[in-house]
Amino acid sequence: MSTDNKISRRDALKRMSAAVISGAVASSGLLSLTSCEEKRNKRIILYFTGTGNCLYVARQLGGENGELLSIPQMVKRGKYDFEADEIGIVYPIYGHMPPNMVREFIKKARLKAGYKFAVLTYGARKCDAVEIWDRISQNAGNKFDYINTLIMVDNWLPNFDMNEQIKMDKHIPENLQKITTDINGQRRWHEPVTEEERQQHQGFMQRSGLDPEVVFLMKSDKCFTVTDACIDCGICTYVCPRSNYELTSRGVKMSGDCEFCFACIQNCPQKAIQFRKSEDGSFPDGTEKNPNARYRNEHVSLMDLKLANNQKL
Ligand SMILES: Cc1cc2nc3c(=O)[nH]c(=O)nc-3n(C[C@H](O)[C@H](O)[C@H](O)COP(=O)(O)O)c2cc1C
Ligand code: SF4
Ligand code: SF4
Structure with missing residues (x-):
């Protein structure tokens, strides 16, 4: 050898x-x-969620390789620059408009991508939500190629009983599959809006008296109250995307601007958070359909929601 x-x-x-x-x-x-x-393609999905619907949709659209980024976490870190082949945004419509935090985010965001898509979840009536987002995002210099809506459980407690909503078949998997196919094929399309839907939104704005620039941003202590049923578990302090709750030696304290996302009221295990009745009867007046029914998306755990919204991270 x-x-x-x-x-x-x-x-x-x-x-x-x-x-x-x-x-x-x-x-x-x-x-x-x-x-x-x-x-x-590198795909980034930015999302905002109160009760998990949008986190679920963001996950489905992201698949195994998409990067999911929570808007409250991006805002907290002051991160507004994003670059990818495809950038998507998923948010719940509030009065057919984006949550205040999403609106403020998109005004500052610089989204660099060959394809931009938006999926707006809602529960009963979308009106001209697509056009509203198109206007807001274009004014902010972020034109979206694809804007569509997806009907899901309506978490609007004043009008809807969560137990009834959960039982309704809104064909979510089928509709989500169509949206996924559209986005994977980089379809450039905006869901059409009718004149009747535009009028319905105008009627809602007049009746509600909401400021279209601020929408549902309210003072949390004016909206909610905590009853003696509270066991100081701290969940509300983690799920609030604005960190409005604090555990003190004298129980839970609440303050600050509120998105009205319902993450706190829907996830309190004791149902100890309740709407405060408005003194002058202004919208929303503090009544709710079923104070004993609460909702979180079945595919989203409390821990998922904490990680998405927790401002203490
Ligand atoms: C403040 C507020 C306003 C809402 N406004 C509308 C609305 O105008 N039309 C509608 O169909 N659903 C409305 N909804 C229902 C949510 O858009 C819907 O349940 C959404 O999927 C919730 O998403 P999330 O679970 O990610 O928070 C509203 C919910 C809240 C909390
Ligand atoms: S989530 Fe409910 S029980 Fe837990 S600390 Fe907050 S108010 Fe109290
Ligand atoms: S106080 Fe409740 S409704 Fe308001 S932003 Fe925080 S979690 Fe959402």
Whole structure:
């Protein structure tokens, strides 16, 4: 045997371990996954959620490789610059408009992407939500190629009983599948709006007296009250995207501007958070359909919601 063909014991071990590792990588499919991933578009999804519907939708649209970013967390970190092949936004409509935090976010955001899409979730009546988002986002210099709506459980406690809403079949999987197909094919399309829907929104604005620039932003202590049923569990302090709750030696304290997202009232295990009745009867007046029924999206855990909204991170 010539010395050229001889390998040292150390080299032999090195070669053996390299062969074992490459075999393992190949059999786990990691190699093929890596090469597929390289070809796949980078997709970022920015979302806002109160009761989990939008987080669920964001996850479904993100698939295995999408990057999900919570808008309250981005706002907290002052992060407004994003770059990817595709950037999406998912939010719940409030009075057919975006939540205040989403509106303020998009005004400051610089979204660099070849394809931008928005999915707006709602529960009963979307009116001209698509056009409203188109206007707001274009004015902010962020034109969206695709804007669509998705009907889900309506978490608006004043008008809806959550137990009844949960039982209704709103064809969410089928509708979400259509949206996913559209987005994966980079469809450029805005869901059409009718004149009747525009009029309905105008009527709502007149009746509600809401300021269209501020919408549902209210003072939390004017909206809610905490009863003696509170057990100081602290959940409200974690799920609020504005950090309006604080646990003190004298119980829960609440203050600050409120998005009216209902993360607190819907997730309190004691149903100890209740609407405060408005003194002058102004909208919303503090009544609710079923104070014993509460909702969080079935695919979203309390921990998911805490991670999405927690301002203490
Ligand atoms: C303050 C507020 C206002 C709402 N306004 C509307 C509305 O105008 N039309 C509608 O169909 N649903 C409305 N909804 C229902 C939500 O848009 C819907 O349930 C959404 O999917 C909730 O998403 P989330 O679970 O991610 O918070 C409203 C909910 C809240 C809390
Ligand atoms: S979530 Fe409810 S029970 Fe828990 S601290 Fe807040 S108000 Fe009290
Ligand atoms: S106080 Fe409640 S409704 Fe208001 S922003 Fe916080 S979690 Fe949402």
